[in-house]
Amino acid sequence: MFKKTSAGAATGVVGALGVAVAGIVAACCAILVCCAGAWVLLGPVNYFGCGAERPDGIAEADLVGTYEAQDGAHLELQADGSLVATALVTEFMGESLNLSGPGEWSLQSAGGSQGDIRLRLTSDGKPRSHGTSLDISGTREQPWLYWYEGDPDVCHLYRFNKIA
Structure with a gap:
């Protein structure tokens, strides 16, 4: 009976861990889908500039x-x-x-x-x-x-x- 309880406890821990991992994966996928949807609707947002900087000291x-x-x-x-x-x-x-x-x-x-x-x-x-x-x-x-x-x-x- 001890072995059955240990196996059941181990299965319960693995099961809980699996549910937690699945929840994290699902949340990450939801965030990616939302970001992709916003990009499609609103267009890309440029937070880093266009790579076009005024040269120092230009006259x-x-x-x-x-x-x-x-x-x-x-x-x-x-x-x-x-x-x-x-x-x-x-x-x-x-x-x-x-x-x-x-x-x-x-x-x-x-x-x-x-x-x-x-x-x-x-x-x-x-x-x-x-x-x-x-x-x-x-x-x-x-x-x-x-x-x-x-x-x-x-x-x-x-x-x-x-x-x-």
Whole structure:
């Protein structure tokens, strides 16, 4: 009878342990399903940035040159603070704007909330002007410029690579 009790007690402990493990596994699966569901509904959330950091010590002289976006848009930043934009399309208050033509640019203080480079451009060659900003990444020797398309947490960047 002692052996039967010991076996029964051992079976009871193993059974309780098995139930506890099964509960933990079920809880972990539920958490994974909830996280996956939230990701599908809300999109990915970026807690670590997009890997696009302003280079330390970058100056206006480092930024002078010609930049090209994948869609063929061009920005030419001049040393005197002037610029020429070609086929730069952006959206402002639900309206698509073709920002081609002359404008001005200026480097903003590091750590500001309004972007690294401030742009003032004409819209479709009309006298009204449009302001926007770009951020800087890359290196001082090979900077690239960008702005976010949509939610910054998703990291869709409209990127300009320096070509000259």
